[in-house]
Amino acid sequence: MENTIKAIVEKYDSNKGFLVPVLQDVQKELNYLPREALDLVSKFLKVSISQVFEVATFYKAFSLEPRGKYQMALCQGTACHVRGVPLIVDHIERTLEIKDGETTEDLMYTFETVNCLGACALGPVMVVNEEYHGKMTIAKTDKLLKKLGKEGNA
Amino acid sequence: MKKLTTPQDFFDYQSEVKKSVDPKKTQIIICAGSGCLAYGTQKLIDGFKAEIEQQNLQDVMDVRASGCHGFCERGPIVLISPGNIFYQKVGLKDAPEIIEKTVLNGETIERLLYKDPQTGEKIIREHDVGFYKKQQRFILGQNSQINPTSINDYLAIGGYGALAKVLSETKPQEVIDEIIEANLRGRGGGGFPAGWKWDSTRKAVGDPKYVICNADEGDPGAYMDRSILEGNPHTVLEGMLIGAYAIGSSEGYIYVRNEYPLAVTNITLAIEQARELGLIGKNIMGTDFSFDIQINRGGGAFVCGESSALFASIEGRAGEPRAKYVHATDRGLYDKPTCLNNVETWANVPLVISKGAKWYQSIGTENSKGTKIFALVGKINNTGLVEVPMGITLREIIFEIGGGIPKGRKFKAVQTGGPSGGCIPEEYLDSPVDFDELTKLGSMMGSGGMIVMDERTCMVDIARYFLQFLEDESCGKCTPCREGVHQMRVILDRICEGNGQEGDIETLEWMGQAIADGSLCALGGSAPAPVLSTIRYFRDEYEAHIKDKKCPAGVCKALITYKIDSETCNGCHLCFKPCPTDAIAGEKKKLHTLDQDKCIQCGACYEVCKFDAVIVE
Incomplete structure (x- = not known):
């Protein structure tokens, strides 16, 4: 981990102004931001740990907890909302027995609602590991979860 | 690639590029904006390319993966040029037929044409489609003319010409005067005159001065800035360069949402290409003017679209705003004079400079000039991006361009201005759309989200x-x-x-x-x-x-009950499986019943019923 983070910090010339992009890249590598990683960023970038922690907890994109194999991002834009997203949120929370923003115990799914993805013609839209699923309904959600469950356990 | 060392050098290179375009070669233009890519358009692009290669037709036709065409509802969209033939909902299997029939033999394929919902007529050309007819697409229209990853495509349509013009013959103050005369107002929400902002930054004391492009488009239901950055990144760069020249700035930033990966990729590439040609960097076109641009990816915080929070974020801190006793034009990023405009505003700049303030002034209303791009979304037939002259009425946008409300339902309100805006009811649909009129109605222009709501929206x-x-x-x-x-x-x-x-x-x-x-x-x-x-x-x-404990639109769970209509239910059994609490009883082909004690109002039965037999009260 130490070398990975050192390389990322050096990519940005150890410039303190790039704390946000550095954390973005670290999270991309490690899937989340463990405590150890925050310490290393603080050390290499010469920014206090309190500032690293402030930034890591302020921005939505950062997670201090491990994330699931399938990261399900359900769009919460206004267009998706008026087309029935709240019903799908309830359904996923009920089915996976987790709340918005949580990860299942087996680290299979992370479910979160996200700000507008700008694919409004496809609303309600859900992105699973960068793949778009459009015009979602409760029935389509069930189908998708079934498929992911099979793939994930295979 | 050689560096262009004088404005004349630039003009020579540009005409060379223009000459190299073969007007006879057919262009198969495929919309590859994020909206269409979500439909799986990449496979379509690959499919066309493979087919052309297989049939050895590279000399006759080209595939151009372009930015967003706007009509997201009908994606994937394919345009054939020359001819401007508009195909919608195109699938991979249609590719060989389009090449064979349309490109090689000039025939149109009926089933891929847009059918006018009112007249039933099949429309062949893009500009005749109802969605496009009333639009004036000065900015978005460029998207289909270029491949956003090719700087030569942008040069071929006159790109960077406005920059070369100001560098060769216009003084910085004259550029600012032109922008003030055009009355270009900020497209990010507030509608502050861009020229005045430039002027204040130019006159402020401090060094360096920064020019920033705000691409932290966070309003839900708004994605026009993403489409410009993805589809035509060079026009944003050109606008920033002209602004920087006028203001006297040598450093710029583009602050873009990390959730817009394609926009980040395309703008990064565009900066590299412009730098190679000497259009960004030191001594641009051999003049004293130097300017470089860095990209900053946002961390996913809506508040960072606010100027002082955005500066904090670029400085590597949490994006908290500060009180603005002192304007950003005096002390902004790193406490230096800073000019911040949003993507659409910057994209308007080359247009104003190349066509002139007089021309720009001829479009729009008294105090709002030019066009505005809206994201027309929600309960609307034609979801998409529309670029319209200021002063057009809401009714024209929603019912003529947008094609009205799906399923023949009744219009209730349109929400503009994002979370800071308001909802406008039917009685004001004939109001002209501009900065001041929308504010009078208790809403605002905002960045351009326009969310349509029908009788089923609470x-x-x-x-x-x-x-x-x-x-x-x-x-x-x-x-x-x-x-x-x-x-x-x-x-x-x-x-x-x-x-x-x-x-x-x-x-x-x-x-x-x-x-x-x-x-x-x-x-x-x-x-x-x-x-x-x-x-x-x-x-x-x-x-x-x-008072009545009722939700008239049938949305608020605690105030509604689902019922099965005994007259319309034919016992198809479709609602059985989706019900998570087994609240529905009844045999196949017999009337079903719904146990209210078990029902959790999840709406699953309502959603699947094909006969409108589940009703909300």
Whole structure:
């Protein structure tokens, strides 16, 4: 981990102004931001740990907890909302027995609602590991979860 | 690639590029904006390319993966040029037929044409399609003319010509005067005159001066800035370069949402290409003017679209706004004079310079000039991006361009201005759309989200939705916004849950006013707007929730019951499986019943029923 983070910090010339992009890249590598990683960023970038922690907890994109194999991002834009997203949120929370923003115990799914993805013609839209699923309904959600469950356990 | 060392050098190179375009070669233009890519358009692009290669037709036709064409509802979209033939909902299997019939033999393929829903007529050319007819697409229209990853494509349509013009013959102050004369107003929300902002930054004391492009497009239901950055990144760069020259700036930033990966990729590439040609960097076109641009990816915080929060974020801190006793034009990023405009504003700059302030002034209304791009979304037939002259009416946008409401339902309201905006009811649909008119109606232009709502949208629920969003996104620094918005949301929650109390509406009204007056930044200042505007126009709906414990639109769970209509239910059994609580009973082909004690109002049966036999009350 130490070398990975050192390389990322050096990519940005150890410039303190790039704390946000550095954390973005670290999270991309490690899937989340463990405590150890925050310490290393603080050390290499010469920014206090309190500032690293402030930034890591302020921005939505950062997670201090491990994330699931399938990261399900359900769009919460206004267009998706008026087309029935709240019903799908309830359904996923009920089915996976987790709340918005949580990860299942087996680290299979992370479910979160996200700000507008700008694919409004496809609303309600859900992105699973960068793949778009459009015009979602409760029935389509069930189908998708079934498929992911099979793939994930295979 | 050689560096262009004088403006004349540039013009020579540009005409060389223009000459190299073969006008006889057919272009198969495929929309590859994020919206169409979500439909799986990449496979279509690959399919066309493979087919052309296989048939050895590279000399006759080209595939161009372009930026967004706007008509997202009908994606994937393919345009054939010359001829401007418009194909919609194109699938991979249609590729060989399009090549064979349309490109090689000039025939149109009926089934891929757009059918006018009113007349049933099949429309062949893009500009005859109802969605495009009333638009004036000066900015978005360039998207289909270029491949955003090719700087030569942009040069071939006259790109960077405005920059070369100002560098060779215009003084910085004259550029600013031109922008002021054109009355270009900021497209990011506030509508502040861009020229005045430039002028203040130019005159401010401090070095260096920064020029920033705000691409932290966070309003839900708005994605026009993404489409410009993805589809035509060079025009944004050109606008920034002209601005930097006028202001006397040598450093610029583009602050872009990390959730827009394609926009980040394309703008990064565009900067590299422009730098190679000497259009960005030191001594641009051999003049004294030097300017470089860095990209900063946002961390996913709505408040960072606010100028002082955005500066904090670029400086590597948490994005909290500060009080603005001193303008950013005097002390902005790193406390230096800073000019911040949004993507669409920068994209308007080359247009103003190349066509002149007089021309620009001829479009629009008295105090709002030019065009505006809106994201027309929600309960609307033609979802997409539309670019219209200022002053067009809401009715024209929604019913003529947007094709009205799906399933023949009744229009209820249109929400503009994002979470800071308001909901406008039917009686004001004939109002002209410009900065000042929308403000008069209790909403605002905002960055251009336009969300259409029908009779099945609950206005109390919408107000709650926006407050929830703003509560999540409030940075927490000042009390009126942090606590006030939360408390307003608590009241709305209880109204939606059927526990509304007499006097709640009045409490919301005075609290809203207090939050608007007392908040530090625009996020808090405008946070109550969705509530106040819905109370203003839809007070009866609030009263129905509070007094009659009813949700007229059938949305608020605690106030509705699902029932099975004994006359229309034919016992198809489709609703059985989706019901998570086994609340539906009855045999196949016999009337079903719904156990109200078990029902959790999830709406699953309502969604699947094909016979409208599940009703909401």
